[in-house]
Amino acid sequence: EAGVVQSPRYKIIEKKQPVAFWCNPISGHNTLYWYLQNLGQGPELLIRYENEEAVDDSQLPKDRFSAERLKGVDSTLKIQPAELGDSAVYLCASSAQNNEQFFGPGTRLTVL
Amino acid sequence: RKEVEQDPGPFNVPEGATVAFNCTYSNSASQSFFWYRQDCRKEPKLLMSVYSSGNEDGRFTAQLNRASQYISLLIRDSKLSDSATYLCVVKLNDYKLSFGAGTTVTVRA
Numbered sequence: 001e002a003g004v005v006q007s008p009r010y011k012i013i014e015k016k017q018p019v020a021f022w023c024n025p026i027s028g029h030n031t032l033y034w035y036l037q038n039l040g041q042g043p044e045l046l047i048r049y050e051n052e053e054a055v056d057d058s059q060l061p062k063d064r065f066s067a068e069r070l071k072g073v074d075s076t077l078k079i080q081p082a083e084l085g086d087s088a089v090y091l092c093a094s095s096a097q098n099n100e101q102f103f104g105p106g107t108r109l110t111v112l
Numbered sequence: 113r114k115e116v117e118q119d120p121g122p123f124n125v126p127e128g129a130t131v132a133f134n135c136t137y138s139n140s141a142s143q144s145f146f147w148y149r150q151d152c153r154k155e156p157k158l159l160m161s162v163y164s165s166g167n168e169d170g171r172f173t174a175q176l177n178r179a180s181q182y183i184s185l186l187i188r189d190s191k192l193s194d195s196a197t198y199l200c201v202v203k204l205n206d207y208k209l210s211f212g213a214g215t216t217v218t219v220r221a
Binding site: 031040041042043044045048056091095098100101103104105106108 | 158210
C-alpha cells in the first residue's frame with residue numbers, strides 16, 4: 001500500500017517568493033494534516049482537514065499561509081510571500097478517522 | 113512552558129547496552145501517549161503506544177506515570193539500527209498530537 005506522497009522533496013527559493021507544497025494522502029484516509037518541523041524540534045500542527053473541510057486551522061499563520069483540499073483527497077499548502085524564518089520541513093500526514101497518523105517524507109524548504 | 117519536554121541527549125551507547133530516557137507533559141487531561149521514532153531526514157513513525165500498566169514491544173519498554181506526568185522509554189540490548197531521534201508524543205484530544213523535541217540516541221559498534 002502506498003504511503004503519504006509529498007512533492008517536491010526539496011525546495012530552495014528566495015525570500016518574498018511564493019511556494020507551494022503538494023500532498024496525496026493514503027487512499028481512504030479522510031483526515032489530512034499539515035505540520036511544520038523546525039530543526040531540532042518536533043512537528044507542530046498547522047492545519048487539519050476532515051474531507052474537504054478545514055476543521056482546525058488555528059495554528060496556521062493566515063497572513064501568508066493558505067491551504068486547500070478541494071476534493072477531499074489531495075491537498076496543497078502555500079506560502080506567499082516566503083520569509084527566511086519559514087525554512088523548515090513541511091510534513092503532511094493522514095489518518096482514518098482519529099486513528100494513527102501516517103506521515104509523508106516531507107518537503108524541506110530553504111528560503112534564502 | 114512547552115506541552116511536552118524531553119532531554120535532547122544525545123545518548124551515546126555501545127551495542128548491547130541498555131538506554132533509558134523520559135519526557136514530561138504539562139496537560140493533565142492528556143488522553144493518550146506514544147513514542148515515535150524519526151531517522152535523520154526521514155518522517156516520524158509510530159514506535160509504540162504507552163499505557164498506564166506499562167508495555168513491552170520486543171526490546172522496547174514504555175511506561176506512563178500519570179500522577180507525575182512523565183513517560184519513559186527503555187531500550188534493551190541496543191542495536192546499531194536503534195540510532196534515531198525518539199519523539200515523545202501526547203494526544204491532547206481526539207486528533208491533536210503534541211510532540212516533544214526528541215531525544216537523540218546513537219548506538220556505536
